[in-house]
Amino acid sequence: SVLTQPPSVSGAPGQRVTISCTGSSSNFGTNYDVHWYQQLPGTAPKLLIYGNNNRPSGVPDRFSGSRSGTSASLAITGLQAEDEADYFCQSYDTSLRGSIFGGGTKLTVL
């Protein structure tokens, strides 16, 4: 994948975890934003964060996004069992002239 994510992260209930997403000058180095999706087992992806750090209506404020240089992060605080899912980052690549996704990170709640 053009965007690099760790394959897995884990944390205990109540803890804070972060998921990184690393890009390059042709994507994160441009003006295009990064977005995050949550995919619960057996379901379609759902928008979690858009425009680097904005939450759609209904997404708990336990979820937050940030971006700096050619990397971005998703932070989840107060981890809950229902947060166990795959998380994907997404942006636009000017060299490929298309949207790109990270490889996905599986979050396990211990």
Added chain:
Amino acid sequence: QVQLVQSGSELKKPGASVKVSCRASGYTFNTYAMSWVRQAPGQGLEWMGWINTDTGKPTYAQGFTGRFVFSLDTYVSTAYLQITSLKAEDSAIYYCARDLLGFGGGWFDPWGQGTLVTVSS
């Protein structure tokens, strides 16, 4: 509410064709682009391209030219993905997703529930 509803699972033989539908409701169909995303079994998300729902012009991502066709029926607010000359490696879940900026440059929301296409002899 804004919703995308896709057609059901398909089982096809190699060499056949399949057409997946994605019906939109809750918004004016031709005011947002539609993107298509593939997810192979146990794998990540792969953007296939998008279609301008106002002009009908499709744009395909690298690796999705030739056998993949995006089309529309604006009268029923529906986008279609057709795949011809199916191969085993086309087996995947295919999602449609409303593309908030168009051309894949923005975020995708909402997503259809996905259509599983299985290619097997």
